[in-house]
Structure formats: structure tokens, C-alpha cells
Amino acid sequence: MAKHGKKWQEVAKLVSAETFYEPADAMELVKKTAPAKFDETVEVAVRLGVDPRKQDQAVRGVVVLPNGTGKSKRVLVFAKGDKAKEAEAAGADYVGDTDMINKIQQGWFDFDVCVATPDMMSEVGKLGRLLGGKGLMPNPKAGTVTFDVTKAVNEIKAGKIEFRLDKAGQIHAPIGKVSFDAEKLGENFKALVDALNRAKPAAAKGVYLRNIAVSSTMGPSVKVNLQSFR
Structure with a gap:
């Protein structure tokens, strides 16, 4: 004991x-x-x-x-085009697509929560072992797989x-x-x-x-x- x-x-x-x-x-x-x-x-x-x-x-x-x-969470959003711009405007700390995927595959984990648009999940799925083991994999049930990235980022930042x-x-x-x-x-x-x-x-x-x-x-x-x- x-x-x-x-x-x-x-x-x-x-x-x-x-x-x-x-x-x-x-x-x-x-x-x-x-x-x-x-x-x-x-x-x-x-x-x-x-x-x-x-x-x-x-x-x-x-x-x-x-x-x-009481803790500020660093949010990574996997998104492309207009949705990437929307994520940046919402206050996401990191936004990207294949560039961020490659970065994580090289050992980068300087974030607390991942959000992904549904069209990115086929690529993000390649990170299943890396993100899943740390409890960071985006999940629809948790509201982190969504096209409404503004809402997702705002809620995470709000607590x-x-x-x-x-x-x-x-x-x-x-x-x-x-x-x-x-x-x-x-x-x-x-x-x-x-x-x-x-x-x-x-x-x-x-x-x-x-x-x-x-x-x-x-x-x-x-x-x-x-x-x-x-």
C-alpha cells in the first residue's frame, strides 16, 4: 500500500x-x-x-x-480547403491534412484533442495505432468527427x-x-x-x-x- x-x-x-x-x-x-x-x-x-x-x-x-x-487544450484539426480556414478562424491551435499526418507519424504529439472532418477520416485512420493508444483518435460519438469544426473547437476550448x-x-x-x-x-x-x-x-x-x-x-x-x- x-x-x-x-x-x-x-x-x-x-x-x-x-x-x-x-x-x-x-x-x-x-x-x-x-x-x-x-x-x-x-x-x-x-x-x-x-x-x-x-x-x-x-x-x-x-x-x-x-x-x-481550468486547462487550455491544444486542438488539432484535420481539414482541407474552406473547413481548414474555418478551423483556424475558430481558434484551433493546429490545422492541416497530410502534412499533420506525416508529422504525427514522425513522433509529434504536441496537442491534447484531435478533430477531423468526415472526408479526412480515410487518411486519419492510418494513425489508428498512434492516436488510439493515446486516446486521441477522433470519434463521431465524442463529436470530434464533424463538418461543424467551429462548434467542435469552441466546445473543446470552453471545457x-x-x-x-x-x-x-x-x-x-x-x-x-x-x-x-x-x-x-x-x-x-x-x-x-x-x-x-x-x-x-x-x-x-x-x-x-x-x-x-x-x-x-x-x-x-x-x-x-x-x-x-x-
């Missing part, structure tokens, strides 16, 4: 492992128990009542956090995040920074949970939202009372 430093042990005393805190109280507590000197990310871990081995119970989706993530069920049946997602007001963290938290509820598979039986905990990057976990979200 990993050993924690003195700072972690000190702030951990503020959290009761047996208590399920109301969302607003949980956000305040996460801010108080962030021990690092840098602006830690506030992360949410959700255990869902689904079987990750079954395709009809897969959970995946996107949500635009109302207050953003759009993607969530996906892992092999353990959990969702992990960022909802901001500890420097955010607790109220803003709470609004982002609610937006994420609402999106998870909308993404509930029809095949899911029983209690869907099993447990949710929030924590800062270096801080202790704080359990959240989910009664109002179920």
Missing part, C-alpha cells in the same frame, strides 16, 4: 472515511485538503452499476463543463470533456482546479453527473450510480452523497 507524506496525512484528518458529504460540502473539503503548492486538478471517480465486459452496458459520452476545466467506462466499471473525469470557487466546482460536478445519467445504458439494471468520490490530484478522497442525483 502506498505511503503518504506528512502533508497528506495532516489534511486527511479533515475527511471522515465513513461520511458521505453533500456535494457543496465535498467541494469545499476538496479545496481545503489539497496539499500541493501547484493548482491541483479536482477529479471525480464514479463506480457504476454496469458490467464493463458487455457492449450493451458500455458508458461513453461528452459534456461541456459550464465553468471549464468539453469526454468520459468513458474503464475495465473496472469506473469513470474518471476532471471537473476543474482547486483554485475554482466551490460553487463553480459544484456546477461542473452536477453537469458531469447529469451527463452520466443521460448516458445510462438501457441494459443497466439495479442501482446505476453506485459511488462517487472527489479528490484533488494529491489529496485524499471525499465521498459524495448521491441521493439527490439518483
Whole structure:
């Protein structure tokens, strides 16, 4: 079991492992128990009542956090002609077609999110192993394969995040920074949970939202009372 430093042990005393805190109280507590000197990310871990081995119970989706993530994402858009110009006007950090594909094949990954127009996917597909392994492959379900590149870029820059069920049946997602007001963290938290509820598979039986905990990057976990979200 990993050993924690003195700072972690000190702030951990503020959290009761047996208590399920109301969302607003949980956000305040996460801010108080962030021990690092840098602006830690506030992360949410959700255990869902689904079987990750079954395709009809897969959970995946996107949500635009109302207050953003606190991190500026570098967006790469694969597009040609007018759509390339549209992407540049929307504020994409990098725009191109075969030139960008070649650059990535040579080992360049200086971006956080990829968007591609549908007509580019036959070429972008060649990067499947490179982008897929890093979770960067454009996907229609995530809204990153689209001709509406302006909307895609704007949403990503505004705080759009993607969530996906892992092999353990959990969702992990960022909802901001500890420097955010607790109220803003709470609004982002609610937006994420609402999106998870909308993404509930029809095949899911029983209690869907099993447990949710929030924590800062270096801080202790704080359990959240989910009664109002179920």
C-alpha cells in the first residue's frame, strides 16, 4: 500500500472515511485538503452499476463543463480547403491534412484533442495505432468527427470533456482546479453527473450510480452523497 507524506496525512484528518458529504460540502473539503503548492486538478471517480465486459452496458459520452476545466487544450484539426480556414478562424491551435499526418507519424504529439472532418477520416485512420493508444483518435460519438469544426473547437476550448467506462466499471473525469470557487466546482460536478445519467445504458439494471468520490490530484478522497442525483 502506498505511503503518504506528512502533508497528506495532516489534511486527511479533515475527511471522515465513513461520511458521505453533500456535494457543496465535498467541494469545499476538496479545496481545503489539497496539499500541493501547484493548482491541483479536482477529479471525480464514479463506480457504476454496469458490467464493463458487455457492449450493451458500455458508458461513453461528452459534456461541456459550464465553468471549464481550468486547462487550455491544444486542438488539432484535420481539414482541407474552406473547413481548414474555418478551423483556424475558430481558434484551433493546429490545422492541416497530410502534412499533420506525416508529422504525427514522425513522433509529434504536441496537442491534447484531435478533430477531423468526415472526408479526412480515410487518411486519419492510418494513425489508428498512434492516436488510439493515446486516446486521441477522433470519434463521431465524442463529436470530434464533424463538418461543424467551429462548434467542435469552441466546445473543446470552453471545457468539453469526454468520459468513458474503464475495465473496472469506473469513470474518471476532471471537473476543474482547486483554485475554482466551490460553487463553480459544484456546477461542473452536477453537469458531469447529469451527463452520466443521460448516458445510462438501457441494459443497466439495479442501482446505476453506485459511488462517487472527489479528490484533488494529491489529496485524499471525499465521498459524495448521491441521493439527490439518483
